[in-house]
Amino acid sequence: MRAMHTAATGMMAQELNVSVISNNIANMRTTGYKRQRAEFQDLLYESLRRVGSQTSDQGTMVPTGVQVGSGVKTAGTSRIMSQGTLTATDRDFDVAIRGEGFFQIELPDGRTAYTRDGSFELDANGKLVTVDGYTVDPGITIPNNASNITINSQGQITAVIGTATASTTLGQLQLVRFINKSGLEAIGDNLFLETAASGTPQQGTPGSEGFGTTLQRYLEASNVNSVTELTDLISAQRAYEMNARVITAADEMSQTTANLSR
């Protein structure tokens, strides 16, 4: 029976929905995490009686045909790239982005990844790196004797070196933005990669046209809203149950048919 397979697609869709929601909830406290949403579309329709087909040679026609759909499919899990709330951390190398843009991170294999997670650290050589030790592009080295490290809203890093009275500029953080940031590919570790769908990155300094500004000693929290996630979870679970009921009903009907011949 078709109803069984249709209901099975419904159950599979809800299963995926639940895994997307659970991933969102699991990453509720992940810095710079952007929540995902599963999008569904209906599946192919079988036209048993085509709408608009003629019913007589007088030109009368079928006003509404018989079309039976065959379930649901996942169209995509789109990422909602809205701004997360900023939380104060009081660490010198925590940088949040207010507005558009991503930090560029150099991966060990030479590729460039992009992230909104600005919880940076210094490595043994004083280079600005991510928590995984990957270099933040462009490479910025903070000398050993630097103090009063300041990152301003334009991404400029200044510090007082040694006993000097004036501060020295040590580097400039660059941001990139994409025309379709939802098209970025997530590779885990809060990192994204450029894809054909995202478009090529456009580089700029924070605060310039279209780019967000940087904020030192703050981190961007995830944009997951626990209330919406939980209500979504409940409705996904109910939808799953209802599809399961359809399978039972289809099964009952098949059983009735089978019992006919006894």
Next chain:
Amino acid sequence: MENTSLIGLSRQVALRRELDVIANNLANLTTTGFKSERVLFEEYLMPVARDESFQNPDASVSYVQDRATAHDHTPGALRTTGNPLDLAIDGDAFFTVQAPDGERYQRSGSFQINSDGELVSQEGYQVLGESGPIRFEPTDTDITIASDGTISIVNATGTQTRGKLKLARFSDRNGLEKDSVSTWRTGQAAEAPLSTTRVVQGAVEQSNVQAIAQIARMMEVTRSYASLAALLKSGDDLRQDAIKTLAEVQS
């Protein structure tokens, strides 16, 4: 004699198809912009040609036939998502998208921007504005979509418009044919939407399937299927009895 089974059969076939439709509705319980469907039945009289002038006129027998699947076009509830590219229509209209083989219409408004900066549907089809596809520049920020569908952005020179969404309204909504991927196709000419039609930004229209009603309908379908089976069984018993009784030879 065969009529009982044949009539019962016609109803069972129709019921099975109705369950298929219910299953599809429930499978699409969370599909954005999905419209619930229901099967319409009609009586089909047999024999079509008969003559009343006979002394014992032919008794007409009515079968069941599923005539149409009607789409329930009542609006679904709006769910706020906060995503600027999620749009919903409050009113009787459809978004127009450009599929490879012509214009398609859809109620689902969860759109994206592709790598060329064009506003596209989940399927990657361009969303059409009144003067062609809608394209954004990399420097555009703060996309705002007004309730009449006008899209405006902010860039260095200030606020600019990037087109106006092409909304389509059809006088005969039931004449629309369901395509796959949540779109509709039709040969009808699209009309301009009513002035009360509004585009809501940051929300999507949920499917209008009423789960409770569908489950209740499903129970009804299974029950009538079972009672029909009982009817068929008694028809069969009757025939068996007749054969047995008639074939009994008096000794």
